[in-house]
Amino acid sequence: MLNINSISKTFNxxxxxxxxxxxxxxxxxxxxxxxxxxxxxxxxxxxxxxEAIDSGTIEVGVKTSFMxxxxxxxxxxxxxxxxxxxxxxxxxxxxxxxxxxxKKILQDLDLLDKISEYPHRLSxxxxxxxxxxxxxxxxxxxxxxxxxxxxxDFESKENLKKILFSFLxxxxxxxxxxxxxxxxxxxxxxxxxxxxxxxx
Amino acid sequence: MESxxxxxxxxxxxxxxxxxxxxxxxxxxxxxxSIMAISLHYKKMIKPIKIFISIxxxxxxxxxxxxxxxxxxxxxxxxxxxxxxxxxxxxLNGSAYVTEILRSGLESLPIGQFEAIKSxxxxxxxxxxxxxLPQVIRNVFPSITNYSVALIKETSLISILGGMDITRLFxxxxxxxxxxxxxxxIAGSYYYILVILIEFFSDKIGKKFxxxx
Amino acid sequence: MNVISFFSCLVLFFFGCSKSLVIEESIVxxxxxxxxxxxxxxxxxxxxxxxxxxxxxxxxxxxxVIFKNIPFAGLLGAVHSGxxxxxxxxxxxxxxxxxxxxxxxxxxLEGLSLLTYENNIKKEDLxxxxxxxxxKVGVLLGSSMEIWMKKNFPHIQLQLFDMATQIIEAINSGxxxxxxxxxxxSSIFCKKNKNLKxxxxxxxxxxxxxxxxxxxxxxxxxxxxxxxxxxxxxxxxLSKKWIE
Numbered sequence: 074m075l076n077i078n079s080i081s082k083t084f085n086x087x088x089x090x091x092x093x094x095x096x097x098x099x100x101x102x103x104x105x106x107x108x109x110x111x112x113x114x115x116x117x118x119x120x121x122x123x124e125a126i127d128s129g130t131i132e133v134g135v136k137t138s139f140m141x142x143x144x145x146x147x148x149x150x151x152x153x154x155x156x157x158x159x160x161x162x163x164x165x166x167x168x169x170x171x172x173x174x175x176k177k178i179l180q181d182l183d184l185l186d187k188i189s190e191y192p193h194r195l196s197x198x199x200x201x202x203x204x205x206x207x208x209x210x211x212x213x214x215x216x217x218x219x220x221x222x223x224x225x226d227f228e229s230k231e232n233l234k235k236i237l238f239s240f241l242x243x244x245x246x247x248x249x250x251x252x253x254x255x256x257x258x259x260x261x262x263x264x265x266x267x268x269x270x271x272x273x
Numbered sequence: 274m275e276s277x278x279x280x281x282x283x284x285x286x287x288x289x290x291x292x293x294x295x296x297x298x299x300x301x302x303x304x305x306x307s308i309m310a311i312s313l314h315y316k317k318m319i320k321p322i323k324i325f326i327s328i329x330x331x332x333x334x335x336x337x338x339x340x341x342x343x344x345x346x347x348x349x350x351x352x353x354x355x356x357x358x359x360x361x362x363x364x365l366n367g368s369a370y371v372t373e374i375l376r377s378g379l380e381s382l383p384i385g386q387f388e389a390i391k392s393x394x395x396x397x398x399x400x401x402x403x404x405x406l407p408q409v410i411r412n413v414f415p416s417i418t419n420y421s422v423a424l425i426k427e428t429s430l431i432s433i434l435g436g437m438d439i440t441r442l443f444x445x446x447x448x449x450x451x452x453x454x455x456x457x458x459i460a461g462s463y464y465y466i467l468v469i470l471i472e473f474f475s476d477k478i479g480k481k482f483x484x485x486x
Numbered sequence: 487m488n489v490i491s492f493f494s495c496l497v498l499f500f501f502g503c504s505k506s507l508v509i510e511e512s513i514v515x516x517x518x519x520x521x522x523x524x525x526x527x528x529x530x531x532x533x534x535x536x537x538x539x540x541x542x543x544x545x546x547x548x549x550x551v552i553f554k555n556i557p558f559a560g561l562l563g564a565v566h567s568g569x570x571x572x573x574x575x576x577x578x579x580x581x582x583x584x585x586x587x588x589x590x591x592x593x594x595l596e597g598l599s600l601l602t603y604e605n606n607i608k609k610e611d612l613x614x615x616x617x618x619x620x621x622k623v624g625v626l627l628g629s630s631m632e633i634w635m636k637k638n639f640p641h642i643q644l645q646l647f648d649m650a651t652q653i654i655e656a657i658n659s660g661x662x663x664x665x666x667x668x669x670x671x672s673s674i675f676c677k678k679n680k681n682l683k684x685x686x687x688x689x690x691x692x693x694x695x696x697x698x699x700x701x702x703x704x705x706x707x708x709x710x711x712x713x714x715x716x717x718x719x720x721x722x723x724l725s726k727k728w729i730e
Binding site: 118143148162163 | 383385386388389392393394395399403404408
């Protein structure tokens, strides 16, 4: 599913990543831990092609999407519009099919009553769920999550764990690759966790 | 000697030309300015665009207008009418400012929005049309209002070459009746009313954005 | 007491004398200095036929002549409001103009001409209204040519310009089918532009005169001077110097 081969990256003359490799073959929830500033977010962005790779290769076998730490919803779109918009360019489904699929996902995420709201009226947890829905809607099979637990309270974190498992084991069969400082969280959801060390 | 009402009606006929020139220049300058701002964002054609902006911001609008009206027909087999020559001059001149407005608006947009667009595989054209430009425009809206107010006053330039707008009709009636003060005030009032209308509608549109946010 | 009053009288007397020496009487002429050879700017100074005439008139009135450069369409308004004492600027004496200003007698009779690009229209074409649906002719805003065109060829659309050179450019670039200027001006333009041709349309019945405010005291004085200048062939000499 995901092969990272000897990735190196230099940023402002500082070497951030030095010949790092990892491999993911099975579906599941995976974690990436490491010290602050070691380059976890950068690595995640490189998988999604949001940052350039200096040397090495990344092979991705499935469609990926990115979950931002600050969610990055489109502020001038409603929840429904945020979820549906990108999927228009991926599939040839009719308007009705799109709408049905979106509503189902939002229902699973307990957001059906917020369908016509704008992002600025949502809580952090709700915004995160909209971001998930958006990624699921375009058919991503590997969702890269950048610090998903930051700013969440205990209840929301438990909720998040439930969501991750339900999407992994449910119809969509979505895998997750999570970058986090929260070791307890990674311990409870990830089947395997990788460590990113500072280059010497 | 015409009464004030007759003078007002006479000068008022120029409102049509002033407004149509304003609308045409506005649309053209935004179209051209958007293209240039997007090119600059993708770092394409930076030098030509910068030269273009430098020339059109660095020379007076009067001279640009005379150039389009008198010089272009001599060298290109294309003779724009006074309306189109003025529209082009105002549009090209304005686009230099529009590009700047949009460029600063783009810079204030969080880079995460561009990253989100990329991670959702949204095609560039639609991303700009539905996601980026609408947000940028909401951000720079006060600058757009300022630009519009300046533009509607700049349309008076067409009077220099005989275009019968508000300003020219004021000059015509002034030459005819040898009065200056009354027609001048009337002409000024027409422009003032147009500016008030622009600000009124901007306010309404701006409030609509605010409600959404 | 007597000595003091004598000296104060002396002081007042000298003061009174010197006052009239310091403050020369002046006459302000308005002119639109963009119309060679009658009035134009050369090396920073306003010169021309009208300028020489105005200077001579000032000399004979024993007044200092000051010139103010004003756009043509604003001249009569300036006379009316008192900004200038008189306007001399190839102003044709017309009935309409006499409603708001007084005029001296005429000092020059001018011809009207049609200026075209390579003779692309003939004099007769002016009367043919079918030709003028989509074409325009250029004239100066507020000029007697504008009035003349409206009276004689009302079916022809006019484009009103502020400067004669703009009319020339518009003809050269094809925006206008022709322009109506006075004969002197258009002859000079034709000399400078080989492609332009001018056609004589007729002599104006009215000639150029100097505009004055209504009920101006100067009118009679200047008229007398103009009569003298004509007798002395001064106007002929000016004509030879500037126009031929």
